[in-house]
Amino acid sequence: MQPSLIREAIADAARAVVLPDGLANLTCTGYVPDSVNAPHFFVAEYEQDYDKAMGRGLDEITFTSRVLVARTDDAFAQKALDGMLAGAGPASLKQAIEAARGAPGELALGGLAHDLHVTRAQGYRWYEHAGATYVGAELMIRVIGEGSA
Template sequence: MDISLVRERIAAAAAAVVLPTSRLTCTGYVPDAVTEPHFFVGEYTQEFDRTYRGMAVLEVTCRVLVGRADDRASQKLLDAMLASTGAASLKAAIEEARGEPGELALGGAADDLHVMRIQGYRWYEHAGVDYVGAELIIKVIG
């Protein structure tokens, strides 16, 4: 499995969300500076040889950060992106990249993926600036 390609394609899938007042910036890597709101693919763990075919399982930690110019509005926007459904839902947008039944996920970069959970809803400091944000944990099989 090409990890760089998986990271790029997760970010591309996340870019499909529709936000009410702004556009979500998405990167497949941890950025030096955040253009808010910003989704990025961070660290991951990898388990090798999960099947006899040598399939690997990744657990990818992604973050979404929102500016805090207005604490309430920022958290409402974050809540919309963390919902399980809706136009702003990161889960729905990313899982759309699973493809049709029988197709490979992420445009052929993986066998399957699943957004497993949201965690760490809190204030984050990134490059010296504070944001409200959360982590999405995605399981990728390939």
């Protein structure tokens, strides 16, 4: 698996999120941005476990991604974040990202991985990024795929 390609594919999948009226469209990047155009989703750190199957047959990567929302109105920002962290619905990042799993029998992320799964939301708090403060959270995304690719 190629982490840089997978990061971009996850960001592409997250762009399918539909936010409520009053919020700008979600911007998404596969990398940690220098500055944020909120609301913003990005793929940050990752951990990679090699050789989960013999012969470089399977690697597993757990990506830590973040979503940040401007705090122009604290309650509104937190409600918007709650919608993106929901398990389903038009604003659900989990639903949007997992839609990139493909149909049964297809590879995930347009053929870049065997499968992916958004496993957890965590770290719901205030984040400082490039000198500004946002309300945000992290999403953990587990991706499995061919180790030799």
